[in-house]
Amino acid sequence: MNIRFALIMALTLLSLNGHGQTVEQAYFKNNQGVQNSQIVKAAQDMQSTISQWPGFISRELVHLEGNKWVDIVHWDNSQAAQQAVENAMKSPVCLNFFALIQSKPSDMQHGEIKLMQ
Numbered sequence: 001m002n003i004r005f006a007l008i009m010a011l012t013l014l015s016l017n018g019h020g021q022t023v024e025q026a027y028f029k030n031n032q033g034v035q036n037s038q039i040v041k042a043a044q045d046m047q048s049t050i051s052q053w054p055g056f057i058s059r060e061l062v063h064l065e066g067n068k069w070v071d072i073v074h075w076d077n078s079q080a081a082q083q084a085v086e087n088a089m090k091s092p093v094c095l096n097f098f099a100l101i102q103s104k105p106s107d108m109q110h111g112e113i114k115l116m117q
Contacts, residue, residue: 021076021077021113022112023073024075024084025070025111029066029102030100030102031102034101036067040061042100049093053083054076057075059072059073060072069101
């Protein structure tokens, strides 16, 4: 991990207590046998759903190396981000995406943006 990436992560993951724009970062890996193209397709399907939820701003799906990814979603505030987590656990399209990946609860974090340039 380079220093610039570490600093960006530190800035975006500082706090959940405020009312500013919140970033959700979820790290995951493909399940065995799942192709990258399947991840992208399921993420596109999921995008159509979550983009309709209150507080959604934007999303980036980043392929790191090998079968590692980070899903970055921007929400208006921490309440919208938390509600999205609850909605996702009930959404068939989101559950389809989750079935393709490996992650644990600590792989997802929310943080309030403190500096944006």
